[in-house]
Amino acid sequence: MTTKISIFGVGLIGGSLALCFKGKPGITVVGHAHRPESADKYVSRGVVDSATLSFEEAALDSDFIFLCVPVGMLEGYMERLSRLPLKKGCIITDVGSTKGSIADCAQALDLQDVHFIGGHPMAGSERSGVEAASSLLFENAYYVLTPPPGVSEEAYEALKALLVHTKAQIVRLDPHRHDEIVGAISHLPHIIAVALVNQVHGYDSEDSLYSTLAAGGFRDITRIASSEPVIWRDILLNNRSVMLQLLKDWNEEVSEFVSMLETGDGEAIEKAFEEASGFRNRLPERRKGMITPLFDLHIDVPDHPGIIGRIATELGDQGINLSNVQIIESREDVPGIMRLSFRQESDMERAKELLQRRDYTVYV
Numbered sequence: 001m002t003t004k005i006s007i008f009g010v011g012l013i014g015g016s017l018a019l020c021f022k023g024k025p026g027i028t029v030v031g032h033a034h035r036p037e038s039a040d041k042y043v044s045r046g047v048v049d050s051a052t053l054s055f056e057e058a059a060l061d062s063d064f065i066f067l068c069v070p071v072g073m074l075e076g077y078m079e080r081l082s083r084l085p086l087k088k089g090c091i092i093t094d095v096g097s098t099k100g101s102i103a104d105c106a107q108a109l110d111l112q113d114v115h116f117i118g119g120h121p122m123a124g125s126e127r128s129g130v131e132a133a134s135s136l137l138f139e140n141a142y143y144v145l146t147p148p149p150g151v152s153e154e155a156y157e158a159l160k161a162l163l164v165h166t167k168a169q170i171v172r173l174d175p176h177r178h179d180e181i182v183g184a185i186s187h188l189p190h191i192i193a194v195a196l197v198n199q200v201h202g203y204d205s206e207d208s209l210y211s212t213l214a215a216g217g218f219r220d221i222t223r224i225a226s227s228e229p230v231i232w233r234d235i236l237l238n239n240r241s242v243m244l245q246l247l248k249d250w251n252e253e254v255s256e257f258v259s260m261l262e263t264g265d266g267e268a269i270e271k272a273f274e275e276a277s278g279f280r281n282r283l284p285e286r287r288k289g290m291i292t293p294l295f296d297l298h299i300d301v302p303d304h305p306g307i308i309g310r311i312a313t314e315l316g317d318q319g320i321n322l323s324n325v326q327i328i329e330s331r332e333d334v335p336g337i338m339r340l341s342f343r344q345e346s347d348m349e350r351a352k353e354l355l356q357r358r359d360y361t362v363y364v
């Protein structure tokens with residue numbers, strides 16, 4: 001029996017999901033397009049098995065429906081689906097960057113014999129469209145699912161089982177809590193990046209010296225300012241109340257810097273940087289397939305100076321490329337744990353063998 005997966009909106013996220021599912025045993029992926037040239041493109045690029053312009057044809061007989069259109073269109077799609085005779089047991093999910101309003105909408109529609117479980121893969125890019133899709137996009141990323149209260153656990157487990165193909169890690173969350181958290185760690189940074197770029201653009205004079213000299217700092221913090229405007233218009237308007245509170249808090253952060261500078265309070269400036277780097281350095285390592293594929297080894301190491309240098313030299317002598325080294329735990333009375341990260345799995349395997357031969361205790 002074939003599992004039919006329908007993707008509405010085969011862009012960056014929908015296309016990446018399609019690539020994760022297509023070609024897997026017993027799965028057929030259908031893309032819904034709203035323009036004939038898009039339908040041809042999805043098929044010719046090999047992203048879907050077939051594409052259709054018909055909403056009904058895409059939805060009927062589907063086992064899983066993924067809504068991957070801009071957030072502002074999700075509720076309309078849900079209402080349209082709720083009026084169709086969908087396959088009994090069909091699981092509808094979405095990938096929208098906000099989760100509260102679509103969850104409320106699905107709840108109000110009181111769907112019969114089909115299930116809605118909101119979703120949001122915490123991976124993406126400033127690029128958009130099917131051209132930017134990649135089967136590696138979600139690898140090692142978190143993928144939030146926001147099942148409604150009373151959801152069929154069987155349906156939830158079925159969706160989780162399907163999402164194994166994305167190689168993402170599933171996190172279950174309340175939809176409104178999701179919007180508060182993601183507002184702070186994703187939506188606010190996008191506003192700040194755009195405001196900063198527009199501020200600097202305003203200063204850029206005829207000789208373009210501001211843009212010419214813009215180096216690592218400006219580029220690092222502003223990559224996401226190039227994100228798709230319609231996608232972000234919808235996200236920010238949809239998460240409006242959360243964003244307004246976050247921007248008030250942001251204004252307070254900015255005001256604190258204003259007063260530190262007005263009073264020449266160097267100590268407070270240092271403290272602000274120290275606090276920030278402390279929190280940032282403790283962020284869990286991201287092991288994202290498309291951008292930074294990392295394979296980690298952990299080893300117990302005795303706590304004495306020079307250990308990092310010695311291990312790095314041993315690996316280097318064998319031509320093993322090490323990407324990152326970190327001491328996770330180091331106290332006088334217990335051995336430390338060292339994390340070694342590699343870009344190539346083969347490098348990790350060779351390092352494991354070498355270190356085991358040197359009697360280190362190694363964990364993958």
Ligand SMILES: NC(=O)c1ccc[n+]([C@@H]2O[C@H](COP(=O)([O-])OP(=O)(O)OC[C@H]3O[C@@H](n4cnc5c(N)ncnc54)[C@H](O)[C@@H]3O)[C@@H](O)[C@H]2O)c1
Binds near residue numbers: 071
């Ligand atoms: N970009 C990211 O980093 C990211 C990450 C996670 C989730 N999301 C969410 O994923 C969803 C899709 O975003 P994306 O980044 O893939 O965008 P995208 O622009 O790459 O893809 C959007 C898709 O929606 C379709 N679409 C746009 N307007 C349409 C219309 N009027 N009628 C029918 N179809 C239309 C497009 O054809 C395209 O297939 C959004 O809800 C977004 O919030 C985005």
Ligand SMILES: O=C(O)C(=O)C[C@]1(C(=O)O)C=C[C@@H](O)C=C1
Binds near residue numbers: 185
């Ligand atoms: O990496 C990026 O470019 C992203 O913007 C990805 C990002 C994020 O803010 O982290 C953007 C929107 C999402 O809904 C999830 C992830």
